Amino acid sequence: MAEVADVERIVSPKAAPSARELKTHNHLIGNLAALDEAWEQDGYWFFRDVLDKDAVGRLRATFVEELELQGVIDPVGTAPTDRSVRYNGASLANYPFRMEPLVVRQPWRAFVAEKPINDFFTRLFGDEPFWVPAVEYRATPPSQDPARSRLDGIHQDGPYSPGIPFRICWIPLAEIDEDIGGLMCAEGLAADKNNFHPQDDDGSNSMIPVEKFPADCWRRTTYQAGDVLLMNLWTPHTGLSNVSDRFRLSLDHRVMAKRDKCPIVGEVESIAPDRVEVRDGSGVTPLRIEPDTYVRNHMGEKLSGEQIVDYYKPGSPVIIAHDDDLATVVRPPH
Ligand SMILES: O=C(O)CCC(=O)C(=O)O
Ligand SMILES: [Fe+2]
Structure with missing residues (x-):
């Protein structure tokens, strides 16, 4: 048995x-020009x-309830927010x-x-926030394959939503230390809007190999509830x-200022491979x-083509960015 334990330690997580x-940018709040500069x-x-x-x-309590x-x-x-999120080992099959x-x-x-959340983002942008309803709720259990690389997949969000100038808004809901994982981002590589993704033949993007980046570009921290990381699309x-041994609890969302070029958030009224009608509050x-x-x-x-009408149906919730009458992105909220 001792030998088995040793073997487990040798293949222990990378x-x-x-x-x-990460740098902190708290001192720039209230200075839109300095914020823009840091953003680039x-x-x-x-x-x-x-x-x-x-x-x-x-918000965390809703996650904990679900777990x-x-x-x-x-x-x-008894206090919901104080409950342990330690994984109890039950099957994750479902x-x-x-x-x-x-x-x-x-x-x-x-x-x-x-109110305090809305106030923070209003102060940050100098404008009301517009929340793009593209949300991932992450309650990530301990890795079931400890021998696997710790990088889930390096990517940029820009190539997946061209034309929607949102900011990724990543919110830890409890402490997320290095073992729990969380988000790691590259500093100083967004200004040129380079798409680092290798292009597949079908025009979609695959994950970026870590070797593409300077070894010293990576940033993370021990995140705490109350922190927020906003990331450039690039x-x-x-x-x-x-x-x-715990669940990782975080939310990733997309936000922009109301004055930015916000997408249409609505429902498909009708759709064909070459056109879409979208219904929102304004028609x-x-x-x-x-x-x-x-x-x-x-x-x-x-x-493309028939795949579009197979996937989207009248009534499908949809987020659409457009330049005049040309749709640039059509995506589901989730
Ligand atoms: O939370 C994660 O693991 C990834 C989040 C992410 O890629 C994003 O918010 O764009
Ligand atoms: Fe992402």
Whole structure:
């Protein structure tokens, strides 16, 4: 038995690539020009301890509730936010890895409507925030394959949503240390808007090999509830696998200022391979679809021709960016 334990230790999880501490940009809040400059040069804004912890705690509680329902953590104590999120080892065969039950409940809506949360983003942008309803709720269990690389997949979000100038808004809901993993991003590589993705023959993007980047570009930190990381669309980043014994709890969302060129968020009214009509609160907008239009599915894969009408149906929720009457991106919210 001792030998088995030794073997387990030898194939134990690979270390995360060495990463320096993220800069903090708290001191720039209120100075839009300096914020813009850091956005281009650093490729992210990291704000430490700025989000109301009660609001973050209420959002976390919805995650914890779901983990309890799934039977993968055991309650300790009575206060929901103090419950352990230690994985109890129960089968993950039916675990909703993309937290579909939370997708249905949409707890992000109540979260961004909380006054201190809305106030923070309003102050940051000097304008009301516009939340693009493209949300991932991550309650990531400890890695089931500890021999695998800790890099989930280096990517940029830009090539997956060309034409929607949103900011990635990544919010830790509890402490996320190096073992729990969380997000690692590259500093100083966004200004030129380079697409670092190798192009597949079908025009879709595959993950970027780590060798493409200078070894000293990587940044992360031990994230705490109350922190928020906003990332430039062109900033290479990856999740790090979770090699702790707890669940990793985070939310990634997309935000922009109301004055920015916001996409249409609505429902498909009608669709054909070369055109789409979208209905939102202000009526129906007809748009053209061209071969370059990034019509994509929930996995980020580009669709064309009949694939478009197989995937999108009248009534499908949709986010569409456009230049005049040409759709540039058509994507599902999730
Ligand atoms: O949280 C993660 O692991 C990845 C998040 C991400 O890629 C994003 O928010 O764009
Ligand atoms: Fe991403």
